Amino acid sequence: MRIHSILLSSEKKICLYWTPKAGSSTAIKIFLNYFGFNIQEGKTMHYMRLNYEKMVQKREIPEDFDSYRKFQVVRNPYNRAISSFLYFLERVKSKNEFGDFNVFNSIFDKNYDLNNIKKLSEAFTLFLLDIKETKFTGSFGSNIYDHTQTQFVTPDLDYFLKLENLCSDIEIVNAKFNLDLKCLKYDPHSFKKVNGYSSIKSKIYSPESRKLVEELYKKDIEFFKYSF
Structure with missing residues (x-):
């Protein structure tokens, strides 16, 4: 189990399973608030999560873990793939290097233009191919991009909340399990990468990239009943 x-x-006897690029910052904020943990203004949710783990959670699984209510926030894999790609580009840009991913050199220089949709679409396809061929190693460490959302789906998972319907799903969870989760709004960092993020999907996807996402995240798409 990935602690x-x-x-x-x-x-509270509550557990949140979070997955990278699946609304994890939003989910972490909601659950930390419910746990009564003081959230510092101006700090990222993953910074606060690490503080919580250090001060409270201690990165240990309790002996009575089987009795905990377990929840997960999931996201449409087609949107999640774009978010992962934009996150990758920002990491490349912030480090001012391309690491092991020389395939990007033929499409972008280090001052690439994120508003160039044609080149962005080409790079997105290459990004997905690299995931499929497990090329994400080296300077960026282990591969977070091939993590599926179904990895935590076990018989004891009480409920999965969809990011797209988060507030209404929280109402369902609160009523069903007698909780008091708040649907707190958070500005996910992924949405800051490109202006007009919500309209990017129709422009960045090609038949090839769509097929790759369907192959890579087939279990997620089928289990959580998502569509393009």
Whole structure:
């Protein structure tokens, strides 16, 4: 079990499974608030998560973990793939290097223009091919991009909330499990990468990239009943 992807409260007997690029910042904020943990203004949610793990959670699975209510926030894999790609580009740009991914040199220089949709679409396809061929190693460490959202789906998962319907799903969870989760709004960092993020999907996808996402995240698409 990947303890670093688990946020839990021994007092509330609640556990959140979070997955990279699946609304994790939003989910972490909601659950930390419910746990009564002080959220510092101006700090990222993953910074706050690490503080919580250090101060409260101690990165340990409690002996009575089986009795915990377990939840997960999931996201449309087609949108999640774009978010992962934009996150990758920002990491490349912030480090001012392309690491092991020399295939990008033929499409972007280090001052690439994110508004060039044609080149962005080409690079997105290459990004997905690299995931499929497990090329994401080296300077960026382990591959977070091939993580599926179904990895935490076990018989004891009580409920998965869809990011797209988060507030209404929270109402369902609160009523069903007698909780008091708040649908807190958060500005996910992925949405800042490109102006007009919500309209990017129709422009960045090609038949090839769409097929690649369907192959890579087939279980997620089918289990959580998502569509393009």
